[in-house]
Amino acid sequence: MMADRTLPRLSVAMVLLLISVTIFAVTAIATGETAQFSLQGVTGLLQRMVALGLVAIGQTFVILVASIDLSVAAVISGTAVLASWLMGGDPAMIVPAVALCLGFALAVGLVNGALVAFAGINPLIATLGTGLILQGVLSASYGSLGGAVAPVFQQLAYGSLFGIPWSVLALFGLALTMGGLLNRSVLGARIFAVGGNPDGARLAGIRTGRVILTAHVICSLFAGLAGLYLAARVQSGTPWLGRDGIYDLESIAVTVIGGTLLAGGKGGVAGTLAGVFLFASLDASFNMLGIDAFLKQVLRGFVIIAAVAVHAVRGRGHVA
Amino acid sequence: MTPALDMRGICKAFPGVKALDDVSFDCRPGEVHAICGENGAGKSTLMKVLGGSYRPDAGEIRIDGAAMRFAHPRAAAMAGIAIIHQELSLLPHRSVTENIFMGHELVRPGFAGLLLDRGAMRARARVLLDRVGAQIDPDRSVAGLSIAQQQLVEIAKALLLDARILVLDEPTAALDDRDARQLLDLIRILRGQGVALVYISHRMPEVAAIADRVTVLKDGRLIWTRPQAEATIPAIVSAMVGRDLKDFYPAAPTAAPGETVLELDAVQAEGLPEISLTLRRGEILGVAGLEDSGKGQLARLLAGDLRPAGGTARLAGRPMPLGNPRRMIAAGLGYLPADRKREGLVLRQSVRDNAALALRAMRPAWARPAAGVFAPAMLDAGLKRMDVRAAHFGQEIGALSGGNQQKAIIARWLALDPAVLLFVEPTRGIDIAAKAAIYQTMREVADQGRGIVVVSSDLPELIGISDRVLVMHRGTIAGVLPRDPREEEIMQLSLGVSV
């Protein structure tokens, strides 16, 4: 029943998955790094997906409503810095710090959503603007916002259950939840409606502004989660954490690679996650091959173009 | 009987324009009430007021006798009003079921009403599709449906909400004759079920065939409302345009057609197994056919938008570069697409720039933009010759009426002096006065020694304007009829029934 409708989307995901596994396996065998096939190797591969995966799940939601979010990098840095500063190494502060961080992400999402949905500002500009504002404030106040997360909190990045890292479990759990939300909930149906035909959705009585706002809140919250995860990993967040990881543009890239239309109304979490997996496998393969960091970036650039070209070139319409 | 819908004394003004001036309109259960009027007469505004998109400045709306105020389209939908717009409001990438339930999803009990009940939705969708007589799998994605099927999905959407007042805005504009007839049958069934139907159309024969009462609007004012027996087509037309409309279609040419200007010989393309046809200078060749007959593909082929797989084609004595719009234009073809907004106009540019577009494409990119043939005076002369009405030609073309936009596109092509003009649905969504002007122009253009191909779903139009009518069926030419064919002849050929 569900397969019928999601078939084209699943196939994008499946194809990406197969390509990624092949690349990873071939490189591992060719370089003799067969240890990569152990549980540890595979979980290591999956752990590479966590940060980008979280951001990209959120990005998928905004792109599905034909919006976009360039502020995620700043939100990541913001939550990471806030988490380290608020916790100050004290385990008792974990809960309030996490709550405040997510509250901060939620607020950014609300502002983004309001600017896009109610003030009618082009989403690229609106989120570029909020991202810049955040980035500036963060960089300017970093001197007074030092600190480190509580050691226990780092379990989020380094702890595991039956050999599978918590973070990987969390990523896949959240991906399943959000995928289900898209395909089986009223909100999901309305997200597809608003992205696919905004006028039609409005005439069908959907309050399109609220749906766009919700998508932005979801996106920012996921960026916030990614920020918390990164804070746990690096112990002490910096204002350049998100920007240096190019999480804004890469999350858009993997979402589009995963088959979600930039114009909205078509796509899903499965494809996005497969796109993230492609990136992770490539990264791991480049590492095994001993390709230096700069060359890695060069290849990454071409992979993004090629991956999107593969399914864009078949379309008849124009893109700009 | 209390009218299901009763609008009284509706007024609505926009800056500078009084769009509706004291208009009253009612519709009873089990009645089809047609609204006629030219573009800009106020039909759409009236329906937007009814649908909750606009708030009226004055007047009241009563539904089943109770006064209502709609703050949002949702409120109108809840009151049992469904409006099926010309621009379909479907989601191409989603299933039929999801489209029918857009904005009104069924939820499972529990889960705070957040989870979809997809089984129930599918079952209900089947029932609704049955009711509108559509044989469509509810799980199919809408992108693969024909326009007629999509229209049925729209109506199923309206029935879902138990709409007791159903407004159809030009529902047959994009349909061919067979599908249009089926739609009219469906409307009769719904009328029998007690739905109050408001029917907006430019197609007079349909209005005559289906309406129980007819209301004519002009310039935002009510002209009259009459029962069907008193609303003859001439009466409606003269009320709409405010004068009697004689010579709606231009007279047949007196001169015999000239040499052959366009020739397809056994051309093959996707959806067209093999096509051969000829067109002479001074001739208007009509192309008729049902929606899936291949006439759309033929139009795309002639526009250079479809790559041929074989055969030969000649235009003005030279081989025709099919499959490349730019080279086709250079070879002497001008194309007026059916969907002006998507394929014809650059909406944010001026009327002048729209008229200069093809010329600009053919002249070098480094030609000066407002000198020589691009001088405003030159462009304006072409637009004036076509009688394009605009505040000024520097105005954005998006603000013009459909008729004036179409005339500006004709001016665009005439600037290139093409050998052949291809019109697809030339008067779709255009009011009657502008229609007559466009027909007149087509004749004049042909008389100047050009060939014209008209692809249209509007049979009276094809019969009125064409010197020959070519009827398509299953991608091939089922027959070619001489001037003034009967509608029955065209229908028989397009249905594949031998004459």
Next chain:
Amino acid sequence: MSDAMSKPRAARIAINAGLLLFLCLYALIVLIQPNYLEPGLFMNFLRRAAPLVILAAGQLYVILTGGFDLSVGAVVTFTVTAAALLTNGDPDATWPVIALLYLMGAGIGLFNGLVVAFLKVPSIIATLGTMLWLNGLALAWSGGAARGDLPENFRNLGRFQWRDVALVGTLPMAVLVLVAVLALLWWGVHGIGYGRRALAVGDNPRAAELAGIPVGRTRITAFVISALAAVTAGILLGGFSGVSVNAGVGLELQSIAACVIGGAMLLGGRGTIWCAVWGALSLFALFTLLNLLGLPQALRDSIQGLILIVAVGLTAWRSRARN
């Protein structure tokens, strides 16, 4: 109905808004530092603003056709890095290297354009890819740190000033370059038919194609021009800031922001070269103002973001009020 209303040309208003914003910001600068009224300091202001104005004017071509060029910052970085490595302080190498740089720029623009026009990759993704590979290439080539040296005659393009010139006092060479480049780019949009073609393509590519406009060629040209403008900006920046692997960081977004602040419409169909010029000058005036106020460098970003939102928000609000 709204059909009957004649809308004023939006572009004309936008120009005035961008110019007005620049004048206001410059007036504030003068208020704090009156000697900015002197021709010499104004010339110096123009000199430092020149790279951003040139970048924005190039970016405008791509924006008119409905796309974005996110690779211009990387082109600037690559230009500076390549120039330093290729000349390595040899003044005789300057002109051949500059020619080579423009050739590379044209190649990069051509690549972007071909990917967008023929592989149908949305420009935001295509030029993001280019940004990544080009930055990577610059880093790999230089080994990740500033290496090589720019000869004096190369640096003079951005740095040299003629003193005691009539009227203006000092005349920086960069300002001459700016005026020349702007004249050329103005000509491309307004002096020839290309600009109207670009607007048509950005407005409705399908309609433009069916009217015979060579859509692909129009797009590719825009990307090539944008990349060439970025090379020019890189040469000037190398001149007065020296060699750095961060030379172009953030410039892609600044140039887009400049066009938008100046009133060009994202996703195409509306805009003039003045949108880029006034937008970029406003943005640079803002940076100068913040410096004078002694605000931390980092807050530049914040204020830029705020201005961006307010400028576009006002336009959106005004166009809604009009309808």
